[in-house]
Amino acid sequence: xxxxHSRRTALRxxxxxxxxxxxQNLRRLFPGSWVLAFLLPLLACAPAQAGAFEEYWYRGKxxxxxxxxxxxxxxxxxxxxxxxxxxxxxxxxxKQVKLDNPRLAGDDAVKILKLNATKKFNTGIYxxxxxxxxxxxIDANSDPFALKVTTSSQExxxxxxxxxxxxxxxxxxxxxxxxxxxxxxVLRIDGVQLEDQLWNLIRLAPETLPTGDITLxxxxxxxxxxxADWKPKAARATLIPAEGKPGQMTYTxxxxxxxxxxAIHFNKAFPxxxxxxxxxxxxxxxxxxxxxxxxxxxxxxxxxxxxxxxSLEDLALRSQLGLE
Numbered sequence: 001x002x003x004x005h006s007r008r009t010a011l012r013x014x015x016x017x018x019x020x021x022x023x024q025n026l027r028r029l030f031p032g033s034w035v036l037a038f039l040l041p042l043l044a045c046a047p048a049q050a051g052a053f054e055e056y057w058y059r060g061k062x063x064x065x066x067x068x069x070x071x072x073x074x075x076x077x078x079x080x081x082x083x084x085x086x087x088x089x090x091x092x093x094x095k096q097v098k099l100d101n102p103r104l105a106g107d108d109a110v111k112i113l114k115l116n117a118t119k120k121f122n123t124g125i126y127x128x129x130x131x132x133x134x135x136x137x138i139d140a141n142s143d144p145f146a147l148k149v150t151t152s153s154q155e156x157x158x159x160x161x162x163x164x165x166x167x168x169x170x171x172x173x174x175x176x177x178x179x180x181x182x183x184x185x186v187l188r189i190d191g192v193q194l195e196d197q198l199w200n201l202i203r204l205a206p207e208t209l210p211t212g213d214i215t216l217x218x219x220x221x222x223x224x225x226x227x228a229d230w231k232p233k234a235a236r237a238t239l240i241p242a243e244g245k246p247g248q249m250t251y252t253x254x255x256x257x258x259x260x261x262x263a264i265h266f267n268k269a270f271p272x273x274x275x276x277x278x279x280x281x282x283x284x285x286x287x288x289x290x291x292x293x294x295x296x297x298x299x300x301x302x303x304x305x306x307x308x309x310x311s312l313e314d315l316a317l318r319s320q321l322g323l324e
Contacts, residue, residue: 056271057113057138062087065273065301066321071121072292073128073225075284080121080128081323082296084274085306086203089114091135096148096165111138112147113200119221126156132220136200140208146197151220162220164194171217173230182227192232195219195253195262202251202266202274209251211237218255219262222281233257241268248275259291273301 067082090102091112102109112135119130132151137143149164158178164171170192175185195216201209215232217223223230235255242248242265252263260281266274276297283292299322309317318324 052270057088059303061303061305063271063273063301063303064306064321066299066323067276067296068299069119069121070293070295071119071128072279072281072283072294073121073123075288075290075292077292077294078121078123080119081299082120083116083118083321083323084199085114085116085118087114087116088112088138091147093147096135110147112136113138113204115200115203117199117221123155129154130221130224132196134194134196134200136197136204138204140201140204144193144197144201144205144208146194146200149194149196149220151196151224153221153224160224162224164189164220175230179227187230189217189230189232192217195222198251198253199264199274202264203272206239206249206251206266206268206272209237209239211239216253218258218260222260222279226281245275274298 063084063086065084067084069080069082070077071080072078089112090099090105091097091110092099092105092108093110094108099105099109115132115134115136117132117134119128121128130151130153132149134146135148136146145166146164147166149162151162153160160175160177160179160182162173162175164173167188170188170190171194173185173187173189175182175187177183193210193214193216195218198209198216214235214237216235217230217232218228222228233255234257235253237254238250238252240250240252242250245265247268248265249268250263250265252261254261258281260279262277262279264274264277266272276295278296279294280291281294282289284290300320302317302320304317306317
């Protein structure tokens with residue numbers, strides 16, 4: 001497993017030059033003994049609740065959930081809110097963009113579950129606005145790896161942007177930042193699962209979540225907030241019933257080298273809605289740095305074709321979500 005950095009260069013090839021056949025190519029795409037243990041139960045698992053899945057996710061609406069947020073930053077917990085938007089779309093496997101006309105795309109079209117995750121919070125006088133988008137094939141049993149992840153962060157000092165695209169040999173990435181040490185990077189990550197993808201696996205097929213000793217690229221929000229090195233890290237993953245919360249499960253990732261733990265609480269029953277999460281890591285820099293916990297707890301949830309709800313009268317829907 002290797003990660004390669006180059007600076008101020010452009011990728012000469014697109015995200016992938018030929019269509020990937022997921023089941024045939026995953027071993028070559030993501031080599032290593034751990035992936036065999038990860039994939040064997042996936043390939044043997046039959047699709048569950050197919051009728052319920054289609055009824056819920058193909059109704060022409062997105063699931064939108066707001067959360068009360070306490071975000072660890074600069075050694076303090078700052079109040080704010082987070083929103084998770086889940087929706088299905090038709091995606092181009094080769095171009096890795098939403099298709100304008102899926103009927104003309106042929107075999108290049110792939111159904112995906114898209115997660116748009118946002119965070120908004122203030123640090124003193126200035127605001128943070130962060131967003132990550134994760135694009136995952138619906139058929140998680142045979143194709144459990146995200147096709148694409150994009151993440152941006154804006155605050156009054158400047159903004160940053162990250163994109164990871166699945167390619168024949170793993171993931172290709174582009175990083176852009178106003179910081180000198182981070183600006184204009186291109187990277188390649190060979191043979192690794194993305195932490196961001198696991199938020200979609202929870203919704204698609206939680207029984208396929210990897211457990212035990214695994215290797216992951218930590219979440220893009222974390223990488224950006226900590227100005228981390230974008231290298232895969234060893235983690236320990238567990239999936240157990242949530243303590244004191246009947247009907248819920250808790251998926252926990254622990255990164256010993258980072259001193260970081262992420263616990264996601266979700267409903268065991270379909271459609272496996274995410275109810276809360278906690279993330280503990282070192283917050284702040286220098287002598288004032290200390291372990292703190294970011295917390296998010298579900299506030300409101302609606303189903304909406306939000307892309308059609310853009311008039312002044314639709315502002316009432318924000319009230320239904322408990323948003324300003």
